[in-house]
Amino acid sequence: AQRVTQPEKLLSVFKGAPVELKCNYSYSGSPELFWYVQYSRQRLQLLLRHISRESIKGFTADLNKGETSFHLKKPFAQEEDSAMYYCALIAAGNQFYFGTGTSLTVIP
Amino acid sequence: GAGVSQSPSNKVTEKGKDVELRCDPISGHTALYWYRQSLGQGLEFLIYFQGNSAPDKSGLPSDRFSAERTGGSVSTLTIQRTQQEDSAVYLCASSLAVTSSAWGEQYFGPGTRLTVT
Numbered sequence A: 001a002q003r004v005t006q007p008e009k010l011l012s013v014f015k016g017a018p019v020e021l022k023c024n025y026s027y028s029g030s031p032e033l034f035w036y037v038q039y040s041r042q043r044l045q046l047l048l049r050h051i052s053r054e055s056i057k058g059f060t061a062d063l064n065k066g067e068t069s070f071h072l073k074k075p076f077a078q079e080e081d082s083a084m085y086y087c088a089l090i091a092a093g094n095q096f097y098f099g100t101g102t103s104l105t106v107i108p
Numbered sequence B: 001g002a003g004v005s006q007s008p009s010n011k012v013t014e015k016g017k018d019v020e021l022r023c024d025p026i027s028g029h030t031a032l033y034w035y036r037q038s039l040g041q042g043l044e045f046l047i048y049f050q051g052n053s054a055p056d057k058s059g060l061p062s063d064r065f066s067a068e069r070t071g072g073s074v075s076t077l078t079i080q081r082t083q084q085e086d087s088a089v090y091l092c093a094s095s096l097a098v099t100s101s102a103w104g105e106q107y108f109g110p111g112t113r114l115t116v117t
Helices: B098-102
Strands: A009-015 A018-020 A034-037 A045-049 A072-074 A083-091 A095-098 A102-107 B005-007 B011-012 B019-025 B033-038 B041-052 B065-070 B075-079 B088-094 B114-115
Touching: A009 A018, A018 A102, A072 A083, A083 B041, A095 B041, B011 B019, B019 B088, B019 B114, B033 B075, B041 B065, B075 B088
Parallel strands: A009 A102, B011 B114
Antiparallel strands: A018 A072, A034 A045, A034 A083, A083 A095, A083 A102, B005 B019, B019 B075, B033 B041, B033 B088, B065 B075, B088 B114
16 A cells, blocks of 8 residues: 655746645554655755654645645745655654655746 | 765666675664665665664565675675566665664665666
8 A cells, every 4th residue: 555645746836936745644653754855966865854843945844644644845945946855654663655756846 | 985875876787687786874874775766656665774684574576686784884685587677776775773763864875777678
């Protein structure tokens, strides 16, 4: 069963516009969720994790257990935000699941 | 080293041949992970090591896949009798430990692009 779903493979927004990358998960326990990012010609790297409740590069993500979602948001997109974004979940027993990724393009 | 390294960066092999992919983790990182990244499939978790031990090998796609880690450092992922569907980018990552919070702090290598012809 697909544990992490990212419904949008491609997402384009204009610079300065708000952006939301969707992530839904399927897990009966208490998940730990993360967002990873891969910029062009760079390695995959951690962007943020829900347990830290942090804001990184202006991005935030709130875990909504009722909707089983962990959407990534930024109020004003920048060109340098263009990248591939992966939502990830770790379940009990160290089982790891990544979504299929969303390619974000910020149009100047 | 500055980060996780993988070799080779690219590998083209004929169907049926065996391949070995190597991962050098960050010094001091006890946990090591292997993933497969296929077009349109996202990241597929394969296996992780805590030290030299792999507690769960169920993520490996088939019995043609095996992985080992020696000395708590270098790991090799071996694919026997390669098939065209094995073509993908194989990513390695390391972290300080396998705990849920530490897992989030994985450091990824550049990957090995495997093409099976």
